[in-house]
Amino acid sequence: MYLKRLPKNVELPEMIKVKQKFDTPSVEDIEERISNEFKKTDINKKIKPGSRIAVTVGSRGIKNINEILSLIVKEVKSLGGEPFIISAMGSHGGNTVKGQREILESYGITESKMGAPVICAVDVVEIGKNSFGMPVYFDKIALTSDGIIAVNRIKSHTVYHSSTESGILKMLSIGLGREKGASQIHELGVRGLKNILLDSSKVIIEKTPVILGIGIIENALLDIAHIEAVKPANIEKREIELLKWAKEISPKFLFKDIDLLVIDEIGKNISGSGVDTNVIGRTMIWGEKELEYPKINRIAALDLTEESNGNVVGVGLTDIITKKLYEKIDFDTFYTNALASTFLDRGKIPIVAENDEVAIKWALKTCRAEDKKKAKVVKIKNTLMLEEIFISKTIFDEQKENNRIEPIGESINFEFNEQGMLKTPAL
Numbered sequence: 001m002y003l004k005r006l007p008k009n010v011e012l013p014e015m016i017k018v019k020q021k022f023d024t025p026s027v028e029d030i031e032e033r034i035s036n037e038f039k040k041t042d043i044n045k046k047i048k049p050g051s052r053i054a055v056t057v058g059s060r061g062i063k064n065i066n067e068i069l070s071l072i073v074k075e076v077k078s079l080g081g082e083p084f085i086i087s088a089m090g091s092h093g094g095n096t097v098k099g100q101r102e103i104l105e106s107y108g109i110t111e112s113k114m115g116a117p118v119i120c121a122v123d124v125v126e127i128g129k130n131s132f133g134m135p136v137y138f139d140k141i142a143l144t145s146d147g148i149i150a151v152n153r154i155k156s157h158t159v160y161h162s163s164t165e166s167g168i169l170k171m172l173s174i175g176l177g178r179e180k181g182a183s184q185i186h187e188l189g190v191r192g193l194k195n196i197l198l199d200s201s202k203v204i205i206e207k208t209p210v211i212l213g214i215g216i217i218e219n220a221l222l223d224i225a226h227i228e229a230v231k232p233a234n235i236e237k238r239e240i241e242l243l244k245w246a247k248e249i250s251p252k253f254l255f256k257d258i259d260l261l262v263i264d265e266i267g268k269n270i271s272g273s274g275v276d277t278n279v280i281g282r283t284m285i286w287g288e289k290e291l292e293y294p295k296i297n298r299i300a301a302l303d304l305t306e307e308s309n310g311n312v313v314g315v316g317l318t319d320i321i322t323k324k325l326y327e328k329i330d331f332d333t334f335y336t337n338a339l340a341s342t343f344l345d346r347g348k349i350p351i352v353a354e355n356d357e358v359a360i361k362w363a364l365k366t367c368r369a370e371d372k373k374k375a376k377v378v379k380i381k382n383t384l385m386l387e388e389i390f391i392s393k394t395i396f397d398e399q400k401e402n403n404r405i406e407p408i409g410e411s412i413n414f415e416f417n418e419q420g421m422l423k424t425p426a427l
Contacts, residue, residue: 007365017409022220037229049080051146059089061269088175090182091340137181147211168213169201267305274314276383300363316348355420
């Protein structure tokens with residue numbers, strides 16, 4: 001069932017731990033920033049004593065999301081409102097209340113920690129039709145609230161590139177559209193994500209009690225770079241502007257060509273596609289042009305994060321995975337998400353290796369580098385954490401004049417234990 005034999009005559013290159021130096025703006029005082037953002041809006045006119053206010057949270061791992069949500073709850077309460085946290089994650093969590101709650105609890109998002117009820121739901125109602133004549137679906141509970149504060153990270157999408165990608169508008173149309181709304185948009189592929197999502201979000205803003213959007217931008221070190229409260233009428237315009245900045249400060253490789261990328265872990269809390277396609281330079285969307293850089297020949301993924309709860313959607317973006325990763329897959333949750341996305345190529349299972357050593361050595365063997373000992377190899381923890389990484393000596397020598405890449409360790413070799421698991425110092 002698993003690939004067990006090792007390839008012959010494969011010698012792994014020397015690796016050097018380096019630090020990539022990124023531009024990292026950050027918010028020093030999150031509480032002060034959120035307080036100031038609330039003050040600059042007219043939200044006090046929309047939240048009255050006793051108003052039931054829904055504050056959204058998605059399935060993605062966002063640093064400081066617990067603190068951000070609890071501070072938003074605090075602000076709503078200070079105005080006399082009665083806030084509650086509501087899950088807004090499309091078909092994630094297997095499209096079940098239980099699955100959604102497990103995801104949120106894995107992030108520490110509970111009623112006791114948030115200071116407000118945490119509601120997970122799956123029911124939607126049709127609230128109208130968009131300009132394409134398609135029904136627009138929206139969460140039934142959020143719709144009955146007195147106000148909705150849509151909170152989400154603004155970043156590049158892992159499927160398409162446009163003026164708006166992943167952010168507040170996506171939270172409204174796909175997150176609160178639940179499985180029905182998400183499936184409808186994803187069934188049309190990239191056209192649905194680029195056009196239908198945006199058009200449906202306009203209907204939602206017009207016909208639902210959305211009173212505020214809160215956009216979050218993270219820097220390359222996953223620290224909060226920016227938090228901004230946006231009035232509903234300005235969300236689209238401001239998202240376009242903030243997305244440009246988010247792309248400039250996002251994590252990335254500071255070199256272009258890689259023969260083999262070894263990823264310690266993939267997962268839904270890292271990216272909607274398990275790995276950030278903007279980092280690996282692969283999208284695997286039929287009819288869509290691949291990114292020009294980076295050029296990566298082979299990708300070996302060694303494990304799945306616990307926060308993914310068995311959802312390995314996007315695994316097809318890699319070439320070889322390990323047995324330990326494969327055995328963590330919850331196929332019901334995985335297939336629900338993969339089918340809802342409609343990007344089935346990303347749901348295909350790669351070659352499954354018995355252990356890390358088999359996976360890495362076969363990935364190197366097949367990467368087409370003429371001299372494997374001099375191959376351009378990179379090892380990372382995941383596609384979010386790219387400040388400290390391992391690179392092979394060949395890449396290091398090529399980048400000696402790059403003052404944004406700094407060595408922070410002696411050269412080492414990949415080492416494996418008796419079970420074939422990687423012993424190289426962890427990132």
